[in-house]
Amino acid sequence: MSQQQFENFTASSLYCEKCKAAMPVRERLLLILPDKEIYDYLCTGCGSSVGQREVTAGDKMMAQAMAPQRRRRAPVQRI
Protein backbone atom coordinates (compact mmCIF):
# COMPACT_ATOMS: atom_id res chain seq x y z
CA MET A 1 0.00 0.00 0.00
CA SER A 2 1.44 3.35 -1.02
CA GLN A 3 1.60 6.57 0.94
CA GLN A 4 -0.85 8.17 -1.46
CA GLN A 5 -3.54 5.60 -0.79
CA PHE A 6 -3.14 6.13 2.92
CA GLU A 7 -3.68 9.87 2.50
CA ASN A 8 -6.80 9.28 0.46
CA PHE A 9 -8.30 7.25 3.25
CA THR A 10 -7.47 9.75 5.95
CA ALA A 11 -9.11 12.49 3.89
CA SER A 12 -12.43 10.69 4.46
CA SER A 13 -13.51 11.47 0.92
CA LEU A 14 -13.94 9.02 -1.93
CA TYR A 15 -15.28 9.21 -5.44
CA CYS A 16 -18.92 8.16 -5.68
CA GLU A 17 -20.17 6.89 -9.03
CA LYS A 18 -23.77 7.79 -8.29
CA CYS A 19 -23.01 11.33 -7.17
CA LYS A 20 -20.33 11.74 -9.86
CA ALA A 21 -18.11 13.49 -7.37
CA ALA A 22 -15.72 12.96 -4.52
CA MET A 23 -17.99 12.74 -1.51
CA PRO A 24 -17.40 12.64 2.21
CA VAL A 25 -17.77 9.10 3.43
CA ARG A 26 -18.86 7.36 6.57
CA GLU A 27 -16.76 4.52 7.85
CA ARG A 28 -18.63 1.47 9.03
CA LEU A 29 -17.11 -1.57 10.64
CA LEU A 30 -18.17 -4.44 8.45
CA LEU A 31 -16.32 -7.51 9.62
CA ILE A 32 -13.90 -8.49 12.33
CA LEU A 33 -11.45 -11.26 11.58
CA PRO A 34 -8.75 -12.68 13.83
CA ASP A 35 -5.99 -10.82 11.99
CA LYS A 36 -7.80 -7.85 10.49
CA GLU A 37 -10.90 -5.70 10.39
CA ILE A 38 -12.82 -4.75 7.26
CA TYR A 39 -14.44 -1.36 6.99
CA ASP A 40 -17.11 -0.27 4.56
CA TYR A 41 -17.18 3.27 3.23
CA LEU A 42 -20.61 4.75 2.66
CA CYS A 43 -21.27 7.91 0.67
CA THR A 44 -22.91 10.51 2.90
CA GLY A 45 -24.82 11.84 -0.11
CA CYS A 46 -26.62 8.74 -1.37
CA GLY A 47 -25.68 6.11 1.17
CA SER A 48 -24.17 3.66 -1.28
CA SER A 49 -20.97 1.78 -0.62
CA VAL A 50 -18.05 3.45 -2.36
CA GLY A 51 -15.20 1.37 -1.06
CA GLN A 52 -13.81 -0.97 1.51
CA ARG A 53 -10.71 -1.02 3.56
CA GLU A 54 -8.87 -3.74 5.37
CA VAL A 55 -7.08 -2.83 8.54
CA THR A 56 -4.53 -5.34 9.67
CA ALA A 57 -3.12 -5.53 13.16
CA GLY A 58 0.05 -3.89 11.85
CA ASP A 59 -1.90 -0.99 10.37
CA LYS A 60 -3.73 -0.41 13.62
CA MET A 61 -0.51 -0.33 15.60
CA MET A 62 0.95 2.18 13.17
CA ALA A 63 -2.16 4.38 13.32
CA GLN A 64 -2.15 4.36 17.09
CA ALA A 65 1.51 5.26 17.15
CA MET A 66 0.91 8.20 14.84
CA ALA A 67 -2.14 9.51 16.70
CA PRO A 68 -1.96 8.25 20.26
CA GLN A 69 -4.51 10.55 21.91
CA ARG A 70 -6.82 11.55 19.11
CA ARG A 71 -10.23 10.01 19.42
CA ARG A 72 -12.51 12.70 18.11
CA ARG A 73 -14.11 10.27 15.69
CA ALA A 74 -13.75 6.66 16.75
CA PRO A 75 -16.72 4.59 15.63
CA VAL A 76 -14.92 1.34 16.33
CA GLN A 77 -17.12 -0.87 18.41
CA ARG A 78 -15.57 -3.63 20.43
CA ILE A 79 -17.79 -6.66 20.50
Ligand SMILES: [Zn+2]
Ligand atom coordinates in the same frame (compact mmCIF):
# COMPACT_ATOMS: atom_id res chain seq x y z
ZN1 LIG B 1 -23.07 9.15 -3.50
